[in-house]
Amino acid sequence: MHKHSRRLLRSIGLVCALALGATACGDSDGESSGKSVSESDIKAALEKGGEITVWAWEPTLKKVAADFEKAHPKVKVNLVNAGTNADQYTALSNAISAKKGVPDVAQIEYYAIGQYALSKGLTDLSEFGAGKLAAHYSPGPWSAVQSGTDGVYALPMDSGPMxxxxxxxxxxxxxxxxxxxxxxxxxxxxxxxxxxxxxxxxxxxxxxxxxxxxxxxxxxxxxxxxxxxxxxxxxxxxxxxxxxxxxxxxxxxxxxxxxxxxxxxxxxxxxxxxxxxxxxxxxxxxxxxxxxxxxxxxxxxxxxxxxxxxxxxxxENGGSSLALPELGKNEELAYAFVEYANSGKGVKTRLDEGAFPATTEDLQSSTFQETKFDYFGGQQANKIFAESAADVADDxxxxxxxxxxxxxxxxxxxxxxxxxxxxxxxxxxxxxxxxxxxxxxxxxxx
CATH class of the missing domain: 3.40.190.10 (Periplasmic binding protein-like II)
Structure with a gap:
């Protein structure tokens, strides 16, 4: 375990980015930060079409991907389960290190975002206007995807208020x-x-x-x-x-x-x-x-x-996000999918499939809070979960x-x-x- 994790960290470029003082180890195209991608750019990309590869183990994304393809017939979503948490991180880190086979979208748990963001392994979604979505999410998950920096390195997919x-x-x-x-x-x-x-x-x-x-x-x-x-x-x-x-x-x-x-x-x-x-x-x-x-x-x-x-x-205890690895392709299509899945119509799809939301609108909705759980004797447990989410410190x-x-x-x-x-x-x-x-x-x- 010890040796495995040591290789994991090295492979995502921490040694490269820090100890050796190299710049933007994960940046292959040399693009400067601060670029802006407009909604019209994303719309044009969806109309043109193409393929994106999504690495994720979250089962509710299967239906989300199918719905996204129906809404955008020219887009193909290749959903790949590359392993759960640490197993996927190993595969992702190896792909980033080799600069080959990097997915366009990757599921990353909140606790792991920092290591990829710091080594410039993830695209800052601020350039897509992701910052405007801050109010959509509960404090814990939104704080986590910022990873202690000024950027936004993923969009929250779910949450785990305790x-x-x-x-x-x-x-x-x-x-x-x-x-x-x-x-x-x-x-x-x-x-x-x-x-x-x-x-x-x-x-x-x-x-x-x-x-x-x-x-x-x-x-x-x-x-x-x-x-x-x-x-x-x-x-x-x-x-x-x-x-x-x-x-x-x-x-x-x-x-x-x-x-x-x-x-x-x-x-x-x-x-x-x-x-x-x-x-x-x-x-x-x-x-x-x-x-x-x-x-x-x-x-x-x-x-x-x-x-x-x-x-x-x-x-918070657990929870994960969807991020865009810096070496991925088709960024506009990838971001469109992430926003659809984690902020748009895909959220309801995932909730219907049993996921727990990170979005405040859903946490506060009467439909969500009044759901009765047979397992808990008919208790409306979501009311307790929603209150917990609101009480999470964001620092x-x-x-x-x-x-x-x-x-x-x-x-x-x-x-x-x-x-x-x-x-x-x-x-x-x-x-x-x-x-x-x-x-x-x-x-x-x-």
Whole structure:
């Protein structure tokens, strides 16, 4: 994993762009930034037609691509699944490095945008007027596609505002109140495990995405990037301390099941009630419905517990975007597709297919919010998700080498889940390893 991620970062040109001081490693045509593509240019391109290749694993895009082709008969969309997240990033990075076979559009998760944007691997969509779409999106996703810079490097496709999914049947059985704070969550964990030693409040074997999301919600800002190459990594702020002190209580008393997410054992626990809650993104319902069918009607959704009584803060967990790799072709057609899929008629298509929106109009619509989930006993869970989306702070940043940082999470923070290593010390180890790697790649890191 370590060596794989090191090659991944090098192949997208970070060493080239930073350590060697080369300019625009991903720019093959020498075009200067600041060019402008008008709506009439895009319309003309659609009328002329052509082909675009889209690399994405998101299943709802299949219908979107078909609808786009019907609306624009002269355009052919080649939808390719080049692998999910890290697998696709490896393929994309290799294509960029070889300057061959680069797709016109690529699905990229929010945490990974920075590494491609910084190495000039992505087209700045500001030149297509993407900045005007800012108000269309909820704060977290829009902030993420800007990647700590002045540009817009993708359009948000979906989002993952967090909520607490909990098994009401289990909570009711043991008289457990739905926690409104994380301190109450710890007490609920104790009560549940004492009542049934086989049951746990949640499962957590160490997950980088969950940890960074909870840090985000707690007010921690461990990462900052200024001037493109000046990076700060610091897990010693108050938000990080608040998170680690609270989560440490769960680990010390063995109150979380040491089961890896997405494993068969994990889904079994969700289905039989031995895993009684999850703090995760709003994209989770479809996964519960398919992976824990036997628990239909048992589960409910509640607002994410707060770090302070009466607080109102949330965070994003997961979510991805569609971007235009700089070496792709047919930029006008590619951008037209991305805007259609993520801001136009394609949004409704994806929602009808089960996606969760990043668009404020859809999040706030009565149709969306009043949708009843049979799995959650008829609950209108989207109301909770929409409120969570509005409560996400928009000043969170990821590292421009977050893919690598996440890949070493289990080698650092993960030790707190399998040994006596304290979570605060494990976070410091993650910090030190990330700083070391950043310096090796030519960043100025503190």
């Amino acid at each position: 909520a607490l999914f909990y098994n009401k049947k289990v909570f009711d059985k043991y008289g457990i109140e739905v926690p409104s704070t994380w301190d109450e969550y710890v007490e609920a964990a104790k009560k549940l495990h004492q009542a049934d030693p086989k049951a746990y409040i949640t499962a957590d074997a160490g997950d980088a995405g969950t940890t960074t999301s909870l840090l985000w919600q707690a007010g921690s800002r461990p990462y900052s990037v200024t001037g493109g190459t000046n990076v700060k990594v610091d897990f010693s702020d108050q938000g990080a301390t608040t998170y680690s002190d609270t989560w440490q209580k769960l680990l010390d008393d063995d109150l979380v099941a040491p089961i890896a997410a997405w494993s068969d054992e994990w889904f079994k626990g969700l289905a039989d009630g031995t895993i009684a809650s999850l703090a995760t993104g709003a994209w989770m319902p479809a996964n519960l419905e398919s992976g824990a069918k036997d628990a239909s009607g048992d589960w409910r959704v509640a607002p994410l517990p707060q770090w302070k009584e009466g607080g109102k803060s949330s965070a 969170w940043s990821y590292l421009p080498f977050q893919v690598y940082a996440n890949s070493i999470f289990n080698d650092t923070v993960g030790k707190a889940y399998v040994s006596d290593t304290k979570l605060s010390d494990a976070l410091k180890s993650w910090q030190d390893a990330s700083i070391k790697y950043g310096k090796e790649q030519g960043f100025t890191v503190e």
